[in-house]
Amino acid sequence: MTLSVGVIGTGMIGRDHIRRLTQVLSGVKIVAATDIDRGRAEAAVPDGAEVFDTPRALIQSDKVQAIVICSWGPAHEEQLLACIAAGKPVFCEKPMVTSEAAALRVIEAEIASGRRLVQVGFMRRFDADYRRLKAVINGGTLGAPLMYHSVHRNASVPAGLYTSEMPLNDTLVHDADISRWLLSDEITGVEVRLPRRSRQNEELRDPHLVLLHMGSGAIVDVEISVNIAYGYDIRGEVSCELGVAALPNRPATVISDAHGIRQAIPEDWRERFIEAYDQEFREWIAAAAAGTATGPSAWDGYAATLTADAALRAVASGGLERISMIEKPRLYEIPAVLAAEQFGAPFTRAGS
Ligand SMILES: NC(=O)c1ccc[n+]([C@@H]2O[C@H](COP(=O)([O-])OP(=O)(O)OC[C@H]3O[C@@H](n4cnc5c(N)ncnc54)[C@H](O)[C@@H]3O)[C@@H](O)[C@H]2O)c1
């Protein structure tokens, strides 16, 4: 079966996803698109695909079986709710939504629909290096994870479009999600420290040092730098009781010349996570063709939103901001057998 997909939002990542869905992956075709800038959608779609005037018309069209949302965060809620109301599987780029109330509305609608329809674009979970790191932690030979050090550096961010809240409600959401996933834990509190401000972009508060307090007592520190100039640099290291497990450096050609010996650094996320995005969509296509979703869920989108909100409050208060989640609905509990298949054996202490 070939899954017929409609794309909402044909900006930077929307076009990149259209490229992978038309040129890289199989079992899928782009049949429709829409963007508030109609010309942009027309330029982005393959021949034969229809450009709709509104997201609602695209979602309700009989020719569209599943939807990919790549519009701006504040537009996601309405579009997600329309997809759920139409009973169609939907891949939604992060952030899933931009408020706790909106996240709860999405969760409530999905539960009422009776099955998972929403997959959130936390692509790190599909990256082979992160998956190997999680398998090592789950394997238990290093003992319990105590600290996770996460580094999230962007070379630059678009002036005027990327606002001062976005390091915490747009960028940090990836680190929040991967921390929960790697440590199989929930975030219960957030602190933010503001170092000396970078002169790279005087308009923005940058960088941020964020501390995520996990339910188990583990602590995650996250460096968010969005004007680091030299490239897109993502690092991660988990300190456990008996050892340390870290993401490897990315393989890149080693260049030797008059400036020394060096390796190129990815320019942005499209290059660094290219295989992860491909895998994320491979798994989404299979799930959507079966009428459902896989991987990061509306529950994970909700958790990331709560973390972003708490981080913004922590900047204002200067202290520890607690997070309290609703009880996890059964829809979002991964059946144990599936979890073991996906993530390796459940975590056990070494020697136990
Ligand atoms: N997972 C990742 O690593 C990753 C990377 C980049 C962007 N993103 C996310 O993807 C989304 C898009 O980011 P981008 O960088 O492509 O932004 P962008 O500004 O380049 O593109 C967004 C597009 O959506 C359109 N749009 C906005 N609101 C709309 C609406 N209500 N209806 C129809 N079209 C609408 C805009 O006109 C624009 O063309 C954001 O939520 C962003 O956080 C995720």
Ligand SMILES: O[C@H]1[C@H](O)[C@@H](O)[C@H](O)[C@@H](O)[C@H]1O
């Ligand atoms: O939308 C992008 C994207 O999510 C990237 O992965 C992240 O590094 C950027 O900070 C963010 O602005």
